[in-house]
């Protein structure tokens with residue numbers, strides 16, 4: 001890379017991350033170095049509120065071989081396993097480095113929310129006509145997940161909520177109104193649930209402090225306990241003799257071996273015909289070609305009591321820079337997350353953090369004071385934790401078969417479903433289903449609980465496919481421009 005291009009990259013990254021820092025070159029170099037140094041999950045993560053009621057599986061001896069190994073036990077691994085068990089007769093072994101569902105899925109905010117007007121406008125700017133397809137893919141998750149939980153009788157606090165986007169900055173509010181207008185014009189049916197409250201119009205009804213409110217946008221979303229959903233699903237899948245999960249089993253290496261792979265783990269080696277990477281932010285630890293192209297960003301969540309709200313609602317608070325999110329559990333507690341921009345490095349220092357065993361003090365302090373500032377009510381932080389979200393520079397997941405040039409290994413039996421940013425609840429399930437169906441065979445499928453009918457290429461946006469060509473195009477400076 002020439003000096004000019006490099007300087008350009010440095011400039012655009014920092015400009016666009018809007019870090020407003022003067023130590024740009026050092027900051028950029030540190031960021032590059034962090035995101036390009038894949039590190040496996042730490043063994044002593046912070047404990048999320050959802051994990052207070054833990055799902056435990058006693059360790060079993062590892063088999064010498066299996067048909068398919070899925071690495072990672074979050075929502076993505078769960079949807080791949082669920083789909084394969086429905087559509088094939090394969091033996092599946094899921095390997096998890098830590099406790100079951102202890103990654104992002106077991107520590108997220110539980111918000112199933114597609115901010116359709118914002119997503120659509122961002123997709124339209126970047127992908128033109130494909131924007132509609134990308135948006136529909138995201139929007140489809142809410143109904144599909146609620147339907148699946150209903151059908152499987154999974155109790156995971158899953159519920160529809162009335163969601164409110166509150167804007168604390170005048171320009172952000174003007175931009176939001178423009179986006180609503182574009183979305184209503186281009187996709188009127190999908191925009192049918194949106195209600196706009198200009199200025200302080202909605203503040204009294206929704207108990208928002210008018211001092212900080214430029215406007216509110218209301219529409220539908222959902223919320224749940226993600227950990228309860230996924231671990232309950234594993235409880236069901238375990239009844240199938242073709243499926244086993246092995247927690248406490250870190251995959252350390254993968255080698256091509258004849259017509260399959262030898263997978264080395266912290267508990268021994270297993271031979272497999274196919275290997276699926278459902279490791280989100282950690283994918284590059286086992287896929288050398290993705291180094292610097294998928295990496296974690298650390299997020300923070302708290303549970304707060306005492307808000308005194310009634311009814312089931314959720315909120316996003318959009319500021320001049322960054323946003324926070326809140327949902328109200330059926331029992332009344334608030335799940336409050338975000339604040340990434342409040343870190344000492346204005347958010348940049350949370351990029352490329354490969355550990356979820358600690359908290360950033362300023363983000364933790366900020367989240368503790370957020371509810372009181374935005375709403376006229378006081379809360380107490382009961383629990384706070386962090387987690388790693390897998391980011392890609394184009395903010396879209398990697399889905400599909402991995403080319404040998406990315407894995408550095410012979411054989412076409414490796415797959416990926418990873419890189420869901422902070423939006424796994426509206427991206428990861430169907431990405432995992434797509435990979436499951438691709439492995440089972442590219443056919444015309446019937447609609448069933450959690451699995452759409454038709455052929456995968458009809459409903460999976462092609463922009464999500466993980467090709468070497470796409471990966472080569474990606475640079476961390478693109479991420480700066482998008483944020």
Ligand SMILES: Cc1cc2nc3c(=O)[nH]c(=O)nc-3n(C[C@H](O)[C@H](O)[C@H](O)COP(=O)(O)OP(=O)(O)OC[C@H]3O[C@@H](n4cnc5c(N)ncnc54)[C@H](O)[C@@H]3O)c2cc1C
Nearest residue numbers: 072074075076097103104105109111251299387420424425
């Ligand atoms: C703090 C936080 C808040 C969030 N809030 C929301 C939200 O409200 N709404 C939303 O839509 N999304 C949210 N997200 C994002 C969402 O949680 C993720 O996008 C989604 O859970 C990713 O699921 P996954 O299955 O791909 O990855 P994960 O759930 O992270 O699962 C990957 C698993 O792979 C395991 N693993 C990694 N490497 C190895 C290895 N070498 N060997 C064995 N196992 C390995 C990890 O331990 C982990 O359990 C949030 C994320 C975080 C961190």
